[in-house]
Amino acid sequence: MLHTKVSQFEDIIDQALTTALEDKTPQLVSFVEQIDYQNPYVFFHNGVKVDQHRVFWKSAEEDFLMVGVGSANKMFTSGADRFQNLQTAWNELREKAIVSDGYKQKGTGVVALGGFSFNSGNLKEAPWEKFPDSQMTIPCFLLTNYHHVSYLTINAVIYPEDHKQQILNQLLEQEELLFHGQDFTPHIPERIRAEEQDPEGWKSSVKQATEDIKAGLLDKVVLARELKVNFKEDVHIAAVLQELAAKQANSYLFAIESEGAYFIGATPERLAKVEDKTLVSTCLAGTIPRGRNEDEDLRLGKQLLHDRKNRQEHEFVVQMIRDAVDACCYDVEIPSSPVLYPLRNLQHLYTPVRATLQTGYTLLDVIERLHPTPALGGMPQHTAIDYIKANERMDRGWYAGPVGWMDRQNNGEFAVAIRSALIQGKKASLFAGCGVVEDSDPQSEYEETAVKLQPMLSVLGG
Structure with a gap:
């Protein structure tokens, strides 16, 4: 010491x-x-x-x-x-x-x-x-x-x-x-209420987005929704982090305090990492649940790999990240097709990106070019962001923003702040979103967001 x-x-x-x-x-x-x-x-x-x-x-x-x-x-x-x-x-x-x-x-x-x-x-x-x-x-x-x-x-x-x-x-x-502080006795909070924020209105916004996409206003947009949760006592942040680490081993865990409120999450999606000038990024878009057994899991995974809507959504992300990385890197390596990335509750389409950072560029230069990817905003990027501002039924705050770290040696890593919650004492707001394209079904997208809420719900009252 x-x-x-x-x-x-x-x-x-x-x-x-x-x-x-x-x-x-x-x-x-x-x-x-x-x-x-x-x-x-x-x-x-x-x-x-x-x-x-x-x-x-x-x-x-x-x-x-x-x-x-x-x-x-x-x-x-x-x-x-x-x-x-x-x-x-x-x-x-x-x-x-x-x-x-x-x-x-x-x-x-x-x-x-x-x-x-x-x-x-x-x-x-x-x-x-x-x-x-x-x-x-x-x-x-x-x-x-x-x-x-x-x-x-x-x-x-x-x-x-x-x-x-x-x-x-x-x-x-x-x-x-x-x-040599106080005893650490992990305690998961007891949930007393969970309240969805206008689910039918959210589904209507998804339906409207599909019509706007068919009309040529944009190609894709990501719409998110909020779930409000109340607890019997203040949430024990350290206990929630420990539980997330046990249940979400393949995710990036983060917690950031600001004026007594905590933004916390377990996200599978890296935005970019730089170590010794080597840049690594991740294309992660396209989602389906895990199966209840191995056979069902394999069937669902195969379905995801061949699903037109999800492959289209994934390709949007790959192309945008390729363009952003090309602008400040060389020796860019991107596989031609995605593979499956399994998590506890979900599996995603995944394509890794690897490159060498050009002299004069930093990790934040890359983050600025990547954020938000089509997996979090939509396509075209600025049109989708404007659409979200005009039509989404909540303030995203730090949800879906870049969170991470950087050190004095120019190493660092940022992830996308999804599968997350904002916790303030006995209250929490949980967030989840989905990519909407022209053939999206509002009920299916709603069910997908419900699955995406589960990682945080599972450690916030079971």
């Missing part, structure tokens, strides 16, 4: 105080050490005693997980240039940071975690009042578990008027709470 290397941490605080006094500006410091392996859910649980602001990320494809507690720095941007403005702020912050890190593992040191809303510039409607257009947080304490090894990063902003011993004492006290 920190107290084993206090002298090293004192040295970088001294350096930061000198720089802060000379420049008359705050100075970010970052200190990394390897520690005994930690249970991330206990760490997340204990974090509430340090700071209500907590973030969580778990990879779908490897043993890689991060838990952030507190906020050394937050970056907010809005408007049409929010991705580029955030990149500018991030570049300035990480380049000036004083870092002590002998490990150089991804996801350690100066790391920003958070996300973006689906649309920028909207007046925030319920239940999204507490979530800005974008929010990326550099945690004060960051636990990184990678290949069964734990690392602890401590990030702090040093001001010219700060006193070294006061900073050390505060961090040591907070560290003690994190690693």
Whole structure:
């Protein structure tokens, strides 16, 4: 823990105080050490005693997980240039940071975690009042578990008027709470009510969309709906994350706090990942339930692979991602046909994308080009977004937006925030959507969204 290397941490605080006094500006410091392996859910649980602001990320494809507690720095941007403005702020912050890190593992040191809303510039409607257009947080304490090894990063902003011993004492006290906090007894909330928001009206909007597509107004649009849930007591976020990890092993898990509200989910859909300049993206569109037995599962999978509506929907996504990746990468590899991607409740059509990022481009450049994919917005992209704004019966907020992380070494990964819920105390709003094309059936699409709500419902009251 920190107290084993206090002298090293004192040295970088001294350096930061000198720089802060000379420049008359705050100075970010970052200190990394390897520690005994930690249970991330206990760490997340204990974090509430340090700071209500907590973030969580778990990879779908490897043993890689991060838990952030507190906020050394937050970056907010809005408007049409929010991705580029955030990149500018991030570049300035990480380049000036004083870092002590002998490990150089991804996801350690100066790391920003958070996300973006689906649309920028909207007046925030319920239940999204507490979530800005974008929010990326550099945690004060960051636990990184990678290949069964734990690392602890401590990030702090040093001001010219700060006193070294006061900073050390505060961090040591907070560290003690994190690693020797209260007992962790997972408790899944008891659900007392689940209320669908105008299901018949939503089906009517799907029917209208099919007519508009046939009339040539657009090719495809994704329409989402909301399910409101109430519980007997406040939701235990750490317990929900632990349950999601057990039930949704092939999904990316995330939780992002903003002003006491938590946006949480288990999404199967990666938007883009960059590691050592290698870019990996995912085309995931086209959905069918899992079977009750192996024979039924195989039959449904075969049906999905040969279904015209789902293949068309998937091809929209493949082509759009190809165009976006081509703009900033080379050596682009995309298979000619999809395969099945099985989850606990659903199976999807899946096509992987692999490429090399061109010099001068960043992960956020790719995210800006990809968001929203046809799997979350529609085609043509801007026409579909305008259609959603005019016709969808809710404010999406961060639902279907990019959520993820990026580190000082230019590694990072963002997923699409689907199969998700916004939790505030004893209340939650769950979201699910479906792709509408000209031959979509409103009742079938409604049933598909009901299946997509199940991953979150299963950990929110059973």
